[in-house]
Amino acid sequence: MSQPVLEARGVSKLFPAGRSTVRAVEDATLALQPGRIVALVGESGSGKTTLARLLARFYPPTSGEIRLHGEVVKGKPRAYYSDVQLIFQDPFGSLNPLHRVRYNLERAVKLHHPKADVDQRVAELLERVSLTPVEQFIDKFPHELSGGQRQRVVIARALAVEPKVLLGDEPISMLDVSIRLEMLNLLDRLRTEDGLALLYITHDIASARYLCDDIVVMYAGRMIEGGPKEDVIADPLHPYTQLLIDSSPDPERSDRPDLFDAEDLGEPPSLIDPPAGCRFHPRCPLAMDVCRTEAPPRTELPGGRWTHCWLQEKR
Numbered sequence: 001m002s003q004p005v006l007e008a009r010g011v012s013k014l015f016p017a018g019r020s021t022v023r024a025v026e027d028a029t030l031a032l033q034p035g036r037i038v039a040l041v042g043e044s045g046s047g048k049t050t051l052a053r054l055l056a057r058f059y060p061p062t063s064g065e066i067r068l069h070g071e072v073v074k075g076k077p078r079a080y081y082s083d084v085q086l087i088f089q090d091p092f093g094s095l096n097p098l099h100r101v102r103y104n105l106e107r108a109v110k111l112h113h114p115k116a117d118v119d120q121r122v123a124e125l126l127e128r129v130s131l132t133p134v135e136q137f138i139d140k141f142p143h144e145l146s147g148g149q150r151q152r153v154v155i156a157r158a159l160a161v162e163p164k165v166l167l168g169d170e171p172i173s174m175l176d177v178s179i180r181l182e183m184l185n186l187l188d189r190l191r192t193e194d195g196l197a198l199l200y201i202t203h204d205i206a207s208a209r210y211l212c213d214d215i216v217v218m219y220a221g222r223m224i225e226g227g228p229k230e231d232v233i234a235d236p237l238h239p240y241t242q243l244l245i246d247s248s249p250d251p252e253r254s255d256r257p258d259l260f261d262a263e264d265l266g267e268p269p270s271l272i273d274p275p276a277g278c279r280f281h282p283r284c285p286l287a288m289d290v291c292r293t294e295a296p297p298r299t300e301l302p303g304g305r306w307t308h309c310w311l312q313e314k315r
């Protein structure tokens with residue numbers, strides 16, 4: 001495998017909350033490779049956005065390191081603005097509503113390539129994201145576009161700086177169901193044509209399965225399992241991954257014996273005072289004594305799979 005473009009190694013982010021601390025992300029390790037898509041899945045509040053923001057240097061980690069092209073990153077170096085682009089859920093929030101598409105894109109083009117033929121470059125970008133004929137879109141205001149068209153403009157703007165990495169934080173979840181597939185296909189095309197490394201954050205296992213190469217699962221601020229998508233979905237190693245997959249509406253679900261009742265999801269734990277040991281132990285039907293006191297280490301398995309669960313350590 002080639003060198004990762006962007007990596008998190010043992011990264012944690014703790015937020016102060018009054019006298020206590022929110023342990024939003026702990027000990028996260030992740031590598032993004034050119035031309036590959038990693039899906040980051042997990043329930044609400046599990047730390048997905050925090051990890052994406054750490055990778056985008058929106059804020060520094062409390063501990064651990066972020067590496068860009070193999071080099072440990074300090075502060076937010078200039079290369080970061082062009083190499084790593086973060087795309088949010090809400091395309092409205094990311095565009096300047098007072099300005100037309102042209103202006104929204106021109107600014108990014110000029111910052112990155114002060115000498116470029118700006119008109120031509122803006123047209124090229126709109127073509128890349130299939131907003132054609134270009135004349136039909138270039139002079140519109142954001143509110144004159146559909147949600148999907150707006151998100152395409154946001155992606156075009158991200159591409160203006162010729163990034164190496166796109167971090168998509170639920171980039172399709174606010175879009176109409178009917179156009180989600182088109183957006184996934186657009187992201188897929190960009191990684192193939194440009195060799196972009198992509199992190200795709202989602203709640204939706206089906207879209208992760210459609211788009212990504214690898215899946216990483218987070219639970220309560222920790223990464224608990226990862227590996228090639230087909231293997232993880234067909235045969236999850238961690239009981240939480242199994243729960244997540246079983247509770248997602250997927251007709252092709254495997255016929256593993258069910259560990260959980262469908263309604264048995266329960267509440268995710270507090271990140272201010274998370275459970276000791278394995279964070280999943282209060283919800284885990286297979287919990288053992290060791291799970292209540294000691295956090296399970298990372299167990300590497302054949303085929304690029306890994307998990308944090310004492311069941312696998314005992315194998």
Ligand SMILES: Nc1ncnc2c1ncn2[C@@H]1O[C@H](COP(=O)(O)OP(=O)(O)OP(=O)(O)O)[C@@H](O)[C@H]1O
Pocket residue numbers: 015016017022023024042043044045046047048049050051271
């Ligand atoms: N700036 C902040 N200050 C304090 N707490 C924060 C901050 N940002 C996030 N958190 C907390 O960190 C935890 C993880 O939040 P995060 O937004 O990363 O979750 P998420 O997995 O993206 O959730 P969702 O699926 O709902 O988007 C939450 O408990 C959240 O309240």
Ligand code: SF4
Pocket residue numbers: 238239240278279280281282284285286287288291296308309310311
């Ligand atoms: S470590 Fe223990 S509690 Fe955690 S998922 Fe594995 S079996 Fe369940």
Ligand SMILES: [Mg+2]
Pocket residue numbers: 048049050169
């Ligand atoms: Mg989020």
